[in-house]
Amino acid sequence: MIQSINHLALLPLYAAAGTAVLVLLVDLTAGRRSAIFGTAAAGSLITAVVALYSSGESTFCTGALCSWSGGEASTVIVILFSLLTLGVLGLSTRTPAPPGEFCFLLVCSMAGGVVVAYAGDLVTLIVGLETLTLPLYVLTGLRRTIAGAASAVTFFLVSVVSTAIALLGAGLIYAATGALHLAALDPHSGLTSGSAPVAGPLLPLAAVGAALLVIGFAFKIAAVPLHAWAPATYDGAPLPVAAYLSTASKLGGVVALAAIVSRLDTGPLIPILAVLTMTVGNLVALRQTRMVRLLAWSSVAQAGYILAPLSAGVHGVEAALAYATFFVVLEFIAFAVIVALLPPDAHGGDIASYRGAGRRSPWPAALFVLALSGLAGLPPGLAGLFAKVTIVDTLIDHGWGWLAGVVAVNAVIALAYYVRTAAILYAPAPGLAVADLRLPKLPIRWPVAATLIGATALAVVLGFFPQLVYDAVGMVTMSTL
């Protein structure tokens, strides 16, 4: 059978993959740091623009079922991936790593994100997710310390196991239904006619398959009890990579989970995961003394908030994507501030060592407060407030009032560590002159400053006009239904 290929639909992937190759070439020919980073940055911007241009195109279709299906949602997701890549590039211009390899790997990961956004069947989805994750094993270990190597190996092992589980789930579902296309898995889509209907003894098989898929993808977003790799990995990775892991990589997992949950019935699995994830994440975060670990645990808890609306199945997908959008912007700002406050090769360090940073670097510290207040769901972090409002609204609307209550209680627990951390920045250092503090006032490098300003501008705009996000993800879910 000859398939015609719609190259317009594939343009974002061409742009991303082409950028990766181009970065390698520039590394070979020019070899200058600025040229390499410039190429990668321009490439990720072009990917975003191209995604806007090719919005809504599909290809690799057999009949009505497409393996590469675009919608407005895919566009938003691709734009998020490319902006996050751009931001991480901005943060890592001075990271002590070979620039060619660093940029190549990062852009490859972005290409994986593009595939996840457009995936129309389970195999494409899993391949995309792997392409997204694979370069990150290397990036995590880039620091070449024992801790870095350990975190890379942990991440690698956990990720491989989770992929195996997801593949097994996909296999079981194929065995039970004969379908791999996402659209065909949806019992309400009217497209199931071509494949065997699920009935009788095969029904449990399909249910197990769906559960395994969810578990496999839950590893990627570090949902409890599948989270143990995340804090160690984040803490061992270079800071910009940790930022990427906790935003873009997590976004990939969310998109994959949303694709499954909106079409297959996974029973009580998602609400159980959500409650465990947010509660354990927040309670453990209360006890953290290291900055990156605190952010890691808080992002585990945030994954729980993202999972919560997915309990409502297809009705919660918009809310989960909206929450994820607000969350990645705020989480990215938090990491970017830490990068701005520290020397290029530094560890995140102890929270106590940030004491007094607010007096020496008032602007980054103010942005940190903005980011943390947003993660806590309070003004001035309006974007975060709307994120919280969105999921509570969705949960109550679809009869999950008790889960909304759990989210609310967790918001109170979370505020305890967010205010403690933010207040440290403004606490006077007892018995120490300002000059003796561990964090000297560093000039902020311009790419970092530009990244911070851009991300903050985005957060402020989304905070005052959250309808932009709702429109974007709302259209997405409408079109993929």
Next chain:
Amino acid sequence: MNALLIVVLMVPALGAAITALLPDRAGRVAATVTAAITFMLTVVLALPRTGAWFAYVGTDRESLVPWREVNVSWIPSLEVDFHLAVDGISAPLVVLTGLLTLLCCAYTIGKVPEGGSGRTLAALLLVLEVGILGTFLAFDLVLFFLFFEVTLLPMYAVIAGWGGPDKRRAARKFVLYTLFGSVLLLLGVFTVVTAAGTADLSALLGGLGLSRTTQYVAFTLFALAFAVKAPLWPLHTWLPDAHTEAPTVGSVLLAGVLLKMGTYGLIRIGVGVTPSGAAWAAPVLAVLAVAAIVIGSLVCLRQTELKRLIAYSSVGHMGFVLLGIATLTITGVQAALIGNVAHGVITGLLFFLAGAIKDRTHSGDLADLGGLRETSPRLAGLFGFAAIASLGLPGLAGFWGEAFAVVAAVQRGGPLWITLAAVAAVGGALTAAYFLRLLRRVTHGAAPAPLSPGIARGEWLAWAPLVLLALLLGLVPSLVLVGTHDPISAITEALR
């Protein structure tokens, strides 16, 4: 003219940004100027539409239209409109907010509490003002919640940054308690919004056909949320700590207007949106309110710290306000409104004076104070005036709210309400007892150390308006109550 509602929020918001960018002293002056402009705007806002001054009677629907209203679509996906309005219920609180913020900003010009830069403090006060004004003006349930949340972190920062020795613990307690209240509010708001399909408060007035169960659930959530904020016994324990540690300006705003967001919310949203729920829970609310009055007074009788004593007296006074609301009668709610404003004025003044005494003597312990009458007769005189106003002497502002809360409870009739009224009246007498004890300790007796007798010009400037208002409201309570009859009867009539 209706754009004024948006301007009154924009001015302090912009002012806060400018204040944060200017150098220290210039910033404080800029903040004060901003607060002054905002205050004038709030006064203009609070002038009723032509004729409304005398339109006491006539409860036709026409007269329920707010004095000024602005409605802009904002976030359709969440059913949120930027709907602001001002009517008889909110107008006095709006003016009070403008006034107290102005006085607090002016106070920071003269004196910055230790801890951080004065301009940051002044900027935070302006941000607080945005949140409080927004809460009082919001005519959209979700918008109300958003503004309610805006006040949370700035107040935390004011206590944690400029407070006393144990400020961190007190600030954390404050922020966690109040966030707990506001997440309950969030749950309540969306319980109502998803059931009713709209968040517009004027459409929701009277329940809009919400089912009984929805109303019970929503009112329980609202009542808990506002009981934390108001605060109602037994959810008040954050208040004394916060007040003891907060700087003077923080205490004044906290007691003066922040607590009113709780009682205002209970009237406008608790009773207004879920009337069946309110009727169902009113006896519980009333019993708790009376318990708060009695327990607050008893604690005050044993209290040895000046600011803590005033804080606990707030618990008692807010008990009277809540009792008034719980009667669900026009008289009761009007008593609650005037009690709200009177408490804001008088307690604001008391905290200013307590701050001044603590600054001069460097101690808030009643055992270390004494002889103020001899060392600083003017300060002692003002303090006596404020204390007597607070204990509810007829002719001063405190009287109306407390007396008519009791009257409203008697009017409700029945053994429960009569008993509650009697106990509340006894609590009122206890209020007199502990304030007289306080006066005896602070102003009489031997002076431990001489202190500077004078009162600075900045202090006079900050205090004089409050002194005058305490007197004026006592003589002409209709200043607050004008134009409240129709909106309140619309709220309470939904019950019948």
